[in-house]
Amino acid sequence: MFELKNVIPFPLIEKKGVEKSNIWNKQLLFDNGERIKITAPSGTGKTTLIHQLYGLRKDFNGSIFFDGIEIKQLSSHQIAIQRQNLVGIVFQDLRLFNQLTARENIELKRVLQTPYYDSSKIEEMAQLLGIDHILDQPASSCSYGEQQRICIIRALIQPFKWLLMDEPFSHLDNKNKQLAIELISNECNKRNAGFILTDLDDDLYFTYSRILYL
Amino acid sequence: MSELNKLLNKLIRDNAGKAKLFTAMVGLTIAILLLLISVQLQLNFNELLNSKNNKDSIANFLIINKEITDASLGNTQLDDSIINQIKGQSFVESVGLLSPSRFKASIESNSSQFPFYTDISFETVPSAFIDLQQTNWTWNEQSPYVPIIIPTLFLDFYNFQFSLSQNLPQITPAIVKMVLFKVTVYGKNGSRSFNGKIVGFSDRIASMLVPPEFMNWGNNLFAADTKNQVSRLIIKTKDPSNPNLTKFLKQHQLTTDTDKTRFSKYRKVVDTVVKLIGVAGFILFIFSIFIFTLFIQITIANCKEEISLLIVLGISPNQLRKFLMGRFFPIYCWLVLIATIIVMILQYLLHINLAKQLVMISPFIDPITLGSALMVILVIWWANKSTIQKAVYPKNAH
Numbered sequence: 001m002f003e004l005k006n007v008i009p010f011p012l013i014e015k016k017g018v019e020k021s022n023i024w025n026k027q028l029l030f031d032n033g034e035r036i037k038i039t040a041p042s043g044t045g046k047t048t049l050i051h052q053l054y055g056l057r058k059d060f061n062g063s064i065f066f067d068g069i070e071i072k073q074l075s076s077h078q079i080a081i082q083r084q085n086l087v088g089i090v091f092q093d094l095r096l097f098n099q100l101t102a103r104e105n106i107e108l109k110r111v112l113q114t115p116y117y118d119s120s121k122i123e124e125m126a127q128l129l130g131i132d133h134i135l136d137q138p139a140s141s142c143s144y145g146e147q148q149r150i151c152i153i154r155a156l157i158q159p160f161k162w163l164l165m166d167e168p169f170s171h172l173d174n175k176n177k178q179l180a181i182e183l184i185s186n187e188c189n190k191r192n193a194g195f196i197l198t199d200l201d202d203d204l205y206f207t208y209s210r211i212l213y214l
Numbered sequence: 215m216s217e218l219n220k221l222l223n224k225l226i227r228d229n230a231g232k233a234k235l236f237t238a239m240v241g242l243t244i245a246i247l248l249l250l251i252s253v254q255l256q257l258n259f260n261e262l263l264n265s266k267n268n269k270d271s272i273a274n275f276l277i278i279n280k281e282i283t284d285a286s287l288g289n290t291q292l293d294d295s296i297i298n299q300i301k302g303q304s305f306v307e308s309v310g311l312l313s314p315s316r317f318k319a320s321i322e323s324n325s326s327q328f329p330f331y332t333d334i335s336f337e338t339v340p341s342a343f344i345d346l347q348q349t350n351w352t353w354n355e356q357s358p359y360v361p362i363i364i365p366t367l368f369l370d371f372y373n374f375q376f377s378l379s380q381n382l383p384q385i386t387p388a389i390v391k392m393v394l395f396k397v398t399v400y401g402k403n404g405s406r407s408f409n410g411k412i413v414g415f416s417d418r419i420a421s422m423l424v425p426p427e428f429m430n431w432g433n434n435l436f437a438a439d440t441k442n443q444v445s446r447l448i449i450k451t452k453d454p455s456n457p458n459l460t461k462f463l464k465q466h467q468l469t470t471d472t473d474k475t476r477f478s479k480y481r482k483v484v485d486t487v488v489k490l491i492g493v494a495g496f497i498l499f500i501f502s503i504f505i506f507t508l509f510i511q512i513t514i515a516n517c518k519e520e521i522s523l524l525i526v527l528g529i530s531p532n533q534l535r536k537f538l539m540g541r542f543f544p545i546y547c548w549l550v551l552i553a554t555i556i557v558m559i560l561q562y563l564l565h566i567n568l569a570k571q572l573v574m575i576s577p578f579i580d581p582i583t584l585g586s587a588l589m590v591i592l593v594i595w596w597a598n599k600s601t602i603q604k605a606v607y608p609k610n611a612h
Contacts, residue, residue, distance in 0.1 A: 056526065076531045076607055083528025095523055097225060104221055111217040112528055 002030040006062035022212040034194040040214035046198035050166045055079045084113035088160035090168040098140035102150045109154045116159040125153045145171040156187045163195040225520040242502035246553035248495025255488045257580040274454045279446040281469045291443040305456045310343040312446040317401040317436035337421035338429040353428040359409040363423040366415040401436025455481040507601045514605040538602045546594045554587045
């Protein structure tokens with residue numbers, strides 16, 4: 001579970017209106033299996049929060065604990081183990097290796113730890129999301145929407161207890177969004193995993209256990 | 215290769231250039247080669263000094279006395295302080311005092327067919343320093359004869375010069391040992407005669423040697439003075455070519471068989487050359503390590519973005535280090551292996567060449583040289599590991 005204690009990013013300390021946030025400078029507990037939606041307009045720190053939870057950013061006051069251990073204190077090795085087995089992520093800016101094919105980008109995350117799924121699962125998920133035909137293309141030649149779906153499959157191919165998603169459907173049409181939501185929901189159910197999803201607006205993509213405004 | 219490594223190979227490529235890499239590899243091989251050669255040469259040299267297989271073993275005995283100069287005339291005795299100094303030197307294994315006879319003596323033939331007479335003097339030395347295994351190297355007044363050891367040179371002198379010039383027959387050592395002759399000792403208490411017999415020939419000490427008991431008896435009874443002076447020493451040393459020995463003798467105006475110590479000059483040259491090779495190898499080795507460290511750093515810098523994304527996705531420091539080590543370390547191991555094989559071949563060729571001159575060195579390289587090769591690998595491993603660690607995680611970044 002995630003526990004946030006008075007977390008506030010350095011750039012937001014002096015900013016007006018921060019006190020209205022449900023998250024910044026508050027005490028929060030995200031229980032395992034919870035499905036949390038974080039809604040906020042641009043520039044209020046959604047991506048910053050996701051990166052803090054993932055251990056990428058340390059420029060904030062307060063503390064974030066994951067399963068009782070403060071994330072800032074984790075060693076390189078511990079944080080790697082956490083990213084391999086406990087926390088999956090869909091970045092807003094995707095972060096794919098352009099020189100690898102779509103399949104290789106997903107495969108890399110599959111074999112980084114003891115594989116959770118067989119490699120055939122990549123094909124299966126790609127079919128579900130309608131991108132099986134581009135699996136062997138370099139990621140750089142795929143459209144943004146296709147890349148977004150590659151990122152979703154990359155996050156789902158690994159074992160996790162929590163899935164962090166930063167505006168994961170921003171470039172998907174409604175039909176593809178629905179397919180992705182179903183797949184994510186199923187994969188979380190299989191693992192009894194929770195997720196934290198950020199987006200600009202309110203939505204009913206999932207049945208959320210909590211909706212927080214940043 | 216694992217699936218992960220296949221993918222990492224696609225992501226992390228070395229762009230430093232094949233020609234440069236090859237040149238650096240050649241440089242490192244030469245460096246390792248020089249290092250190993252200097253170690254092996256030193257070991258070969260030690261083997262030559264200490265081995266029992268060499269017929270021409272250098273371990274030896276040296277007779278030491280003061281240099282005879284105008285200044286030292288009549289003052290050639292060695293006092294206790296210099297004897298103790300010699301005993302304390304690291305190159306000296308043991309020291310024996312050569313005691314000269316201080317009584318007059320003569321030997322003459324008992325046979326009228328083979329007459330000879332000569333005045334003579336004796337020396338004695340502790341039996342440990344005699345190069346003959348003598349069971350009867352002792353004497354008392356009831357002994358049937360006085361055992362005497364003479365230098366082999368004396369017999370050679372007789373057989374190849376004297377007998378020819380005097381028209382006398384040549385004689386073999388066996389015959390000499392059968393001849394009994396008369397030894398007369400005289401001095402302040404009159405004279406005494408005994409039978410004498412040559413019991414052996416020595417290559418080591420150029421003196422007529424008698425057992426210490428005979429010497430003590432003669433000196434007590436017939437010597438004009440009672441002062442027991444030492445003017446020569448015999449030392450046992452592993453290495454007469456030790457430059458320290460030559461230096462010590464020179465400092466104290468002592469002298470010895472220069473033929474035996476002459477080797478020390480060559481030894482100094484060899485030592486210097488071997489050390490120079492070692493130092494050159496070492497410097498080249500350090501440079502090569504730096505160059506290879508640069509290659510690793512360049513590769514990591516070229517792939518900085520890929521590596522940081524890999525870390526973001528969750529590659530562990532161990533996985534990354536293992537992969538990068540796997541990329542570079544086997545190259546080093548191959549180079550060390552090649553250098554070691556070259557040293558093995560050179561050693562074998564040296565063995566064959568020297569064997570023709572009856573100088574025996576091992577055809578195989580020494581375990582210490584192999585150990586040095588392993589040490590080189592360990593140093594490279596450590597340098598690689600710390601370079602990778604610093605380049606990938608400069609500030610413990612996640």
